[in-house]
Amino acid sequence: MTFAIRLFRYFYGVLLRFYPRRFRAEFGSEMRAVFAEAVAGAAARGWVPLVVLFLRELRDWPGVLLWAHWLVFRKGMVMGEHMVKAAVSSGNGSTLEGRHAPVPWREALLAGLPHALVALTIQAGAVASAFGLLPSLGQGRPVVQIMLAGVFGLSMVVAMVIAWRREWPRWSASWLGYVFILLLGLLGQALQAWGSTLGGWWRTQLLDAYLGLLVPSLLAIMLCALGLRNRLRFLLTLLPLLPLLWSPVLEFSAYPVRAVVVLAIWLVAALLAALIARVGRVRTGIWLTLALNLAVGLAYTYTRTYHAHFPPEAPAHYSLPPTFLDWLNRFAPGVLAVSVVIIEPLLLRKLRVWGRRTGRLGVLGFRLSLVGLILLLAAGLTASWWFSSGWSFINRVWGYEVGRRFWLSILAYVAIFLCLSGAGFFGAALVRTGPSIEEGAALFLALVLVVMPVTAALLEVHGFWDIRTIPRIWGYVVGLPWLALGVWLVGRRSTRRVSGAAA
């Protein structure tokens, strides 16, 4: 029996090792002591209670372990919930300023490292390949390029393991976007493999569902969740997505120039990520992220407009000399569309703070708006991935146009209904709390009068993200004022104190 007791205590020690370091430091010795007492008590009653006790520990271990790790991840990666609560209860906006302690340069460089690695491995490989410097094996990609991509993948795994061991320091947020993209890619591969076993028709449906529904929805949820919790980490995670969201613009651009431009953009992204992590100020982070959006937009649209390359079979009018308006028509709506991804999750955070300050009506308004805005974001991203055939299942039943309109419109209409309902509750809360809440009024206006019509209109016209086909009038007349208002709202220095009755 003594040997069995020692064995169980040893195994319990092994189980404890899997808990996060901070959890172990706080409770580890106590848990050991309690388990030792429990084991001694059970052993006095015989073998069966002893084994049952250990089996009970084993049964609960995975759940508690997952929860403990999730807690650490949440605290590290998406911390901020308690800060918002504190700010709401105190009526003091200072904690919403988003001032995080600056990190040493070494950590800041780790935040920029993934983007620099993309530049120096994947994009440098593309540049070398474009200039014919890399030998190609058969019809496949140059083997060196594949190896460089493998180096990046391996670095990502190593970085995540280090981040997990160090309980998710700030720099780890920079890698999170890539991990998410990788996980989505693996999910897509798994779905395709599964679809292949079911047959060709199912394979197409699963791929459509994956690209048209799953990827945009998960991305929208992830972005909003991060934006709501910790703005600095949200910005660091978002940074690598910006060049990817702009990448459709580069279609039909001359390859060597395109490869060099993309390489330069990833290096700029690396520099900005390091700066954002180093400075630790949310407002600076917002401005730098918006600056990257402008830089990517300028570089990509300029390349596409003035360094275009069309296949010989392209219609003759494709090759007409480019004009300034051609460039502007690509640039302005694109800036607006990508800015939505930056600003919307940050606006949601403001809405939540304001909603909580205005009581139950405000909270209800926030929740409805939250779901509505996530759906709108997902709908926008869905349009981004939309390929010419549309959703094949709906196409085959109702035809392409119906399929396209059905899917995009369903998401958009439900989202608009939810946003309008949320706005209604915000309006009611505003009436109750009086006109002193200047920011609340501004948010209300932003939500009802500008955000939804522009989003809805763009969705209805051609698909929000098909930035080449959006009439530029929307970009100039409606979109740019919304952009200015949104930047002003999310970049404001502090939130206003509200009356005691309102709080």
Added chain:
Amino acid sequence: MVEPGVESQLPLTEATFMIMLSLASEPKHGYAILKDVETLSEGRVRLSTGTLYGALKRLLGDGWIDRTDDAESDGPGRPRKIYTLTRLGRRVLDAETERLRDLVAVAQLRTAGAET
């Protein structure tokens, strides 16, 4: 009448309720809570140490319990920790008890009506 601020925290899970109930009478250390929960539930709820300390961490984070060194512990090594219900924790426990009492009252009323 349940306090509005506390109401949003309800209902509690059975394990949380039993742990808080165990601490309602007096402060206890981990093993004492484990045994007391088993006694209170007449052997129905048996917590593992993982579940117990997971719940204790949550309760500490919410400010419903406090953790202090046990002044009376005389064993070797680090002093034992004892857990105490805070004022907020007691308010939450009272609110949950009241909620459960109301539920039972409604159920008794309805089942008594069905029998007659």
